[in-house]
Each structure stands twice: as structure tokens, then as C-alpha cells.
Amino acid sequence: MDLSTEFSLAVRRADGLLEIALDRPRKANALTAAAMTQLRDVIAGARTDEVIVLQSTSSHLFCAGADIREFVGGGLPEQEEALLALIDAMAHSQAAIVTIASGRASGAGAILLALSDIVVAADDLRVACPEFVFGMYPILVEAVLQSRLAPAIVTQLCVGARELAAAQALDLGLATEVLPVEGFAAAARLRLDHYAARRGGLAAMRRARNLGPATGTLGKQLGAVAPLMLENFGAPGVAEKIHAYLGALSKR
Template identity: 30%
Template sequence: MIRAARDGDVLTLTLDRPEKANALTAGMLTALLGHVREADDLRLMILTGAGDAVFSAGADLGEMRAGLATSPLWEEVSGAIATMPCLTVAALNGTLAGGSFGMALACDIRLAVPHAAFFYPVAKLGFLPQPSDPARLARLVGPARAKLILAGGARLDASEALAFGLVDRIEPDPVAGARDLAPGSAEHVRAIKAMVP
């Protein structure tokens, strides 16, 4: 389930399946894509997960075996997030794993709790990453570290992710931290975002 809450020009989207580590189904990806595409006049979009342990474990295992791992939905979601004119923040309430990496990489800013872990085990599982993920990851952490994470299957803790540049700040409450960002008007935030390559 995707829970959407709008407060003025701030939209919070929550991956709400904590009993399954917020693992994503095709239905959840479709709903998320719809919320992102329908959002307008926003200053800030926050993407987070329910619970206090896992942002998302990636694809639901049952659906992954049925083809979700290679679905174009992943790329559609991350592409839609990447082109949002507002400031986008991944408020990582816990571990970020697998296919959910793409949506976090597509955000402008990533905030994470101190106990978060990060891993993208595509090589181990016999899949390739989403097409846009390697370039986005390399822009953040550099080519060698991107290969370490994707091909090497390295698992990072929050402090190492911060040192690598994968996350921008460690926050005890990343949703609250995200709400403190983008203090200007929606038009001002859009203009500044467009000025930054």
C-alpha cells in the first residue's frame, strides 16, 4: 500500500507494508507512479517507509520470481521522481535494499536514520540493476564505489553511506528533517532546483 498525505504544498508518500519489510509489489509501484505523476504545485515531496527498521526490502519475493524484478515499472517510477520540479527527499527510516534503491537515487536528497543499512544485491540474485541506477549512483559516490555496491554486493552502514556521499545527512527523524528543507515558495524552490545541474 502507498499512503499519500498532502499538507499544503508538501506531499509525503509512505511505503506502507511494514509486515513485509515494505517490499514493493507491482500494484504498489503503479500506485506510487500515479501519485508522483499527478502531483502538482509542490514545494517538497517526501518519500519514506512505514515502521522504524526498513525503508524497503525492494521487490516482493513472490512477485520478483514472477517477473517484477525486470519490470519497466521500476524505471518509470524513478524517472518520474527524477523529473519532479519540486525538491524531492528520500527520508530513509531504515534499510534501503534492492530495487528500492532506484527511487531513493532519483530523489534530490537522501536523509537516513543512524541504524540504516544499504545494499543492492542484484549481482548475487542474477539480475541487472535498473538502467538509470548505475549512472545516478556513480554521480553520487564515484565509479569505483558504484561498482563496489552493484557488482561487489557491498553492504554499507549509515556512517559509511554518508562518507561515500550516498546519503546527505544522518537524522534521528528523517521525515522531520525533510520537512525543515525547502523553506521558500514552490516557485522559488523550482527555480533554484533548475539552476543546479
């Protein structure tokens, strides 16, 4: 049964799966504040006996992060609020989250991976944080990634000094398993069936994580650093660099 295709999401609930697909390929699945809010609402509404499946309708990209046109146009406060609410919903989800990802996962796209319980990735997955090229440090991305990765590696990502290829994401624990990109959709579906058939174990894992200290620690850290996001955006030259990038992009 299809529930919604509003904003940039397609949602389907059937056979104990709550499937959510990012569906804005022409904009690289960039998330607006409205899309983040919708995603948050769907995740928060999942039943404990369901498995949330997060994926993209595109075979070559996962999520480019937040919609920079929106936030440079004055929507940054709304995006910050919506992203914090989405992070909270994923971190405290009562249902396990299985993410199927191929292609690029940037910025907030990396957050979606880090907050998932299981990540089935294609071998073309690339995880990156491009914000620093504009002079913006991805403060919220850093906080979430540090819950999964070593701080030094997160710093390298957040200043744009490195990206993570699929094999590296697997070795570091950000990806659970990596499959060949050729035939990925069918192979990933088989792995999803494998996990769904063991939903009791996934539910136990999720409950244990919700009871652990990491979730509470992340919430406190986000609350402390979130005000720095708007301050950073207001630094000299940041908005100008973003506008220049968008202008060049529109001419292609």
C-alpha cells in the same frame, strides 16, 4: 487529507507537502509493479510548489526493493516497465523530493535514495544490492547509482562486495545528513520543516537539475541497458536460486 492507502502506499497532501509512505512492513516494503506505478503516478502529479516527502511507515526499514516473489512468478516484464516509469518520474519531477530513511534500503530502495534531492537518514541506514547472490546483476540499479556515486563503488555494491552504512552514504553524498536513530522520527520531522520552509530554494534546485545534462544521460543509459535485465534473469540457475531462497524463507 488522506488520498490513498491502496497497494503498499499511504499518501497525504497537506501544507504544501505531498507525503508518501511505503506501507508494507510485513514484506519489508517490497515494491510490486502496481505499487511502483502508483508511486509514479503520485510523484508525476505533484505540483511545482509542493515538496514530495518519501518515507516508510516502519521505523526500522525503508525498502527492500522490488518484490521478488512477483517477478520470479512471471511479473518481471511488468516490474521492469513500472520501475523505468518510476525512475523517469522521479528524475523529471517538477517538485523537490525529500526522503526520510532508516534501516535497510536495498535494490530499488537504493534507487529511491539516489533519485531524491535531499536524504535525511538515520544512523542505522544500510544501502545494499543483494541481487547478485542469485546470479542477477542489478543493471537498472547500477545505472541510477552511477548518477550519484563513483562507478567503482557502484560495482562493489552491485556484486555484493560491500554495503554502505549511513556514515559512508553521507561521505559519498548519497545521504544529505545523518541523525541518531534514537528519536529519529521527531528529529527528521524538524529537518523536514527546515527544508519545507525553504521550498523556494528547493524548487530552484530541482529546476536546475531538470535542465542539466545528467537527467537526459540517465534516460539514454537506462534505455540502452534495460533489455539486459530480462536476459540476465533467463540465465541458467538464476530462477532456481530465487525459488530456493523463497522456499527457505517460507519455512522460517
